Amino acid sequence: MRTELSMQDKDLDDLFAAARDVPVVSDGVMARVLADAQLHQPRAMVVPAQGPTQGPSQSQSQSQSQSQTLWRRILAAIGGGPALAGLSAAALAGVWIGFAQPGQVSDLLLVGNTTTETLDVFPAFDDFVIEG
């Protein structure tokens, strides 16, 4: 019993201390981890700086990526792909309603068969003529 207590109190702590080292990570493992990181990293919003020598193909790809970045920003500004889809559907529906003018739309405008009251805030010119 005395031996167990001693192991628990002091020697066990020494044993923990002996095993508390941080392992050295091999270059291979770190390379694999960083390769995963690169593979799954979201695309940068800013085009990285190019080297001092730029060929025509590099500048072409740069302008291409810049235009892609612009479209990305526009898309992000309106709320991404789903928002763009909704916007497109609404626009198409508006065009269709405008051209086809389905009867249901007219019915909707006259729903309830209510009489329309008007208020003439500017009397017609004829009234002035009659009164001389």
Add this chain to the structure above:
Amino acid sequence: MPFDDATDTPDDALMVLYASGDPGAARVLAARHVPRVMGFAARMLGGDRAEAEDVAQEAMLRLWRVAPDWRPGEARVSTWLYRVVANLCTDRLRGRVRRRAVTLDDAPDVADGAPGVVAGMVARDRKAALYATLDLLPDRQRQAVVLRHLEGLTNPEIALVMDIGVEAVESLTARGKRALAAALAGRQEDLGYEDGT
């Protein structure tokens, strides 16, 4: 290839930088966390370095994937990684053929047959002895003991990692430590310790 983590940039900021495309953020995060993650995995897996490397890579992969949705201030990267590693190790340990059948929490304080296994160990160094004895503990006890006494986490931090209360952590670490002491009783001389006085 040197991997330094000299920068003082907080983990949360590095996660945001990584998610926004910064090429250097991943390198700093990896240098800061991979050694610790690998060490924890090795201790949980009985010192199996190759398997610990796989677990560390998988845990970091999950960190890269979650980066775009990471919310600064909600969780610490280190705690999040410990939890992922703990779950990965638990899955791997379940896949192994266990030497004995125990439930996670209903295990006895001292595992049956543990002294015999310890006495039969060939490895004489303390680290190997500790790993071998840790391997005798039920998963949750081992996890709590490793996080507390080898990784140096506080009890509230362990509670977050293991998703349990602080009292449960205290109970698990106490039982685990008692089980270790009992399993190692009689091995003091082999491990270079004087007989207790």
